[in-house]
Amino acid sequence: MADRVFTNAVDVHGNPLRLVVRDGRFVDAGMLPATAEVVDLGGSLVLPGFVDGHIHLDKSFVGDVWRAHLPAATLRERLAAEKKLLAASKPMAGRADALIAQAASFGTVAMRCHVDVDATTGLSHLHAVMDAAEKWRDRIAIEIVAFPQAGVVSCPGTADVLDAAMREGAGVVGGIDPTTLDGDADAQLDIVFGIAERHGAKIDIHLHEPGLQGIEQLLRIASRTAAAGMAGRVAVSHAYALGEVPPETAERTAAALASAGVSIMTNAPGDRPFPPVLRLREAGVRVFSGNDNIRDAWWPYGNGDMLQRAMLIGYRSGFYTDDELLTALDMITHAPASVIGREGYGLGVGDEASFVVLEACNGAAAVAGVPRSRRVVVRGEWLPARPAPEPERGTEGSEATFARVPASGAVPRRVP
Amino acid sequence: MADRVFTNAVDVHGNPLRLVVRDGRFVDAGMLPATAEVVDLGGSLVLPGFVDGHIHLDKSFVGDVWRAHLPAATLRERLAAEKKLLAASKPMAGRADALIAQAASFGTVAMRCHVDVDATTGLSHLHAVMDAAEKWRDRIAIEIVAFPQAGVVSCPGTADVLDAAMREGAGVVGGIDPTTLDGDADAQLDIVFGIAERHGAKIDIHLHEPGLQGIEQLLRIASRTAAAGMAGRVAVSHAYALGEVPPETAERTAAALASAGVSIMTNAPGDRPFPPVLRLREAGVRVFSGNDNIRDAWWPYGNGDMLQRAMLIGYRSGFYTDDELLTALDMITHAPASVIGREGYGLGVGDEASFVVLEACNGAAAVAGVPRSRRVVVRGEWLPARPAPEPERGTEGSEATFARVPASGAVPRRVP
Structure with a gap:
């Protein structure tokens, strides 16, 4: 592992930044060996590696053919359509790997990944995602949430599978819409908090319940969190009700x-109310972000780039000033890093030397403009440039599209 | 100008596409000379060049230092702050040039640019933008709107300057909030439609007026358009009232x-209602898009990429299906091209061979994922890769930031 000094960079405020790296960590400038390689960053911005606080690696079609979005009238209909599409897709571990590679190329160094775990799916998604995560363990830290997408009480047997998932290595137990999906908020929360307590695990609950019903649920979760002494270890994802x-x-x-x-x-x-970020943070709530679904059965958006996500947070929240834009940046760096519990995260002495190099003059400009080019350093080493895009060619049912196009010759022209 | 055949590409629907180019235009495959260069696009998506239907090249700080957004309580306060910031910025023609270069690198081949024209500004913005546009005339077609940002009736003398701007080459006369800004809708519209009639020009009116007042204004503009026989030559920008x-x-x-x-x-x-795109299009209204402000005194967002804009249109409109995503794509290609009146726009035989090559399997995937890499062909020739980013280093008041950082040495370290 080479010692390096990265010079001629700027930090989020546009101030000069010089980073000395030894054994994969930032050290004090006095520790710089004479033999260290000097890397001139040409005035680029350096940010700590991005953290995706909410991703579904088991659902995405990245690395597979394009699958057009199908409308669904109900949640159950969506879940059924998803199961069918996933069954027809390339193996899950390969798709998860493709999405991790894409996210890594944008500068993501850690993730919290929700993985479907229920009585019918069993642990198959968990195993596939764990296989992909294992392959990337030296470059991306992936925290796994055992996520009961289909409900807990209303999907009998799921509690046991969640329990098994925690034994196999999930660090977080999930929940979802305790009232609208399970019809019995306390029953679901008893199970979720019970599993967390037994395994010393964290909790992350998907909450899409509306208005005052959602608020009631948030208060219930807050009260249980306090009672269980789990401050800092419980998150609620989405919480649309707050908006x-x-x-x-x-x-x-x-x-x-x-x-x-x-x-x-x-x-x-993009098209529904969501939590008021500044109001929550002013009240002392830790608010973080994640990409959530990326090109899957739920929606077609996303590419794994957390900086694009920071822009969307700012864009949707009406963040215009530098302070506001830096709040969006915090939501894809320090805030999710602390939720995941990343030790040694940041650009300080002793922190892991994992960072992103961007063509921008400060952090606010990076959030607003989402520069394209990224160079990524993980533990002091450059992440290799992403290989040529995966052969994710063609659309559903036309996997052979490209094979039908010779490099030249008598192919029937469509346009012109 | 070399003859070329671009093979192994796909169109918006993911179907095989082969493009034969002669003298900068698409020709029938039978016209392909034996000596033509064969370019294998490796399965990439080809889209017609993007059209930015609404941009303000005179306002942007792209190409200059970062200027943090300053809150303003009123429109007049914002206008005053803008004038001050622009006066302190690098010369306008250079900034306009930097933004055109950035937009071109993303694949934009035509623009409608609103340029501030009023009694105090005179024609200075117009001349600066025309200088920049002249430099790019072989690669980007720029249609200029003489835009009375500060009002028409309420800013005495502006009508004459608008008239002068049309004589100097503006092809479109602008207007803005006839009631809220000028306090006399008919007075402003009399002037705007009058100038358009005298010069055989088109019209594009900024309309931010709220709710039913905005609706009344739209109906007034529609009725004047019909009376003046200007169907297809009048646009209203923003029209928030419709949302x-x-x-x-x-x-x-x-x-x-x-x-x-x-x-x-x-x-x-991002954070306010806007026109319902599908509803308008279903009613037969031509709806198109543009980036509007890009990193200027009004807001910090944007980078000139119309494909990111298409994603934002879809994201905000709840567009999930392929048809919906292709509607967003139409709003950055064919729809604004027809508003601007681009002849020979598209990928058909006889059209100008200007197009974008992207790593995506179809148009829907491109809108949803906004691929980073772009290769741009203008009239059959590759647009040179964008030169290294402009030295737009530092933030306001710290232009010398970078000069203070030697490549290595005893610079005081900030972090770590």
Whole structure:
């Protein structure tokens, strides 16, 4: 592992930055050996590696053919369509690998990945994602959430499978819409908090329940978190309700979440209300972000780039000032790193020397402009440039499209 | 100009595509000379060059230092702050040039550019933008709107300057919020339609007026358009009101706009209602898009990429299916091309051979994923790869930041 000094860079505020790396970690400039390689970053911006606080590696079609989005009238219909599409797709571990590679090329160094675990799926998704994660362990830290996508109480046998998933290495137990999906909030939360307690695990609950019903659920989760002494170890993902209720209600709920130590994850969806980021953070709530679904049966958007996600958070939240743009940046770096519990995350002495080099003059400009070019350093070493794009050619049912096009010759022309 | 055949590509639907280019235009395959160069596109997607239907080249700080966004309480305050910031910035023609170069590198081949023209600014912005446009005339077609940012009636003398701008080469006369800014809708519209008539020019009016007041304005513009026989030559930009009123009202208004031949431009803003794209298009209204402001005194977002804009349109509009995503794509290609009146736009025989090559399997995937890499062909020739980023280093007041960082040595370390 070479010692290196990265010079001529700027930090998030546009201030000069010089990074000395020894054995994969940042060290004090006095520790710089004379033999260290000097790397001139040409005035580029350096940010700590991005952290995706919410991703579904088992669902994405990245690395497979394009599958057009199919409308679904209900959640159950969507779940059934998803199972069918996934069954027809390339093996899950390979798709997860392709998406991790894509995210890594954008500068992601850690993720919290929700993996479907239920009585019918069993642990098959978990095993596939763990295989992919193992392959990347030296470059990306992946925390796994055992996620009961189809419900807990309403999908009998799921509690046992969740329990088994925790034994196999999931670090977080998930939950989902305790009232609308399971019809019995306390029954689901008893199971989820019980499993977390037994395994010393964290909790991350998907909550799409609307308005005051969602607020009630958040207060219930906050109260259980406090009672279980789990401050800082419980997150609620989405929590759309916080964006649907009057500001005073959101503020009262924020106070309860902050006091209990419950974090909120939002990916700033495009066409529906979502949590008011600044209001929550001012109340002391840790708010972080993740890409959520990426080109899967749920929606077609996303490419794995957390910097694009930071832009979307700012764009949707009306963040214009530098402070606001840097809040969006925090939501894809330090905030999710602390949720995942990354030790030695950052650009300080002693931190792991994993960072992203971008063509931007400061962090605010990077969030607003989403520069294309990225160079990524992981533990002091350049991440190899991404190989040529995967052969994810063709659309569903036309996998052979490309084979039908010779390099030249008498192919029937379509256009012109 | 070399003859070329571009093989092994796919079109928006993922179907095989082969493009034969002679003298900068697409020709029938039978016209292919034996000596033509064969270019294998490796299965990439080919789209017609992007068209930015609404950009402000005179306002952007791209090509200059970063200037943090300053909050402003009123429109007049914003306008005053903008004038001050622009006066302190690098020369306008150079900044416009930098932004055109950036947009071109993303695949933009044509633009409609709004240029501030008023009694205090005179024609200085117009001349600066025309200088930049002249430099790019072989690669980007730029249509210029004489835009009375500060109002028409309420900014005495502006009507004469607008008139002068049309004589100097602006092809479109602009307007803005006839009631809220000028306090007399008919007075402003009399002037704007009058100038258009005298110069045989088109019209593009910024309309931010709210709710039913905005609707009234749209109906007024539709009725004047019909009376003046200007179907297809009048556009209204933003038209937020269409997203603020009940669906029935929006539909009634859409019918009037369609019947009069008034087009609507939206950039799908992030945190406020905007026109319902599908509803308008179903009613027969031509809806197109543009980036609008890019890193300027109004907001920090944007990088000139129209494909990112298409993604934002889809993201904000809840476009999930392939048809919907292709609607967003149309709004950055064919729709604005027809508004601008581009002859020979497209991938058909006889069209100008200007196109973008992307790593995506079809148009829907390109909109949803916004692939980073772009190769651009203009009239059959590759656009040179973008030169190293401009030295737009440092933030306001710290232009010398980079000069203070030697390649190595005893610079005070900040982090670590």
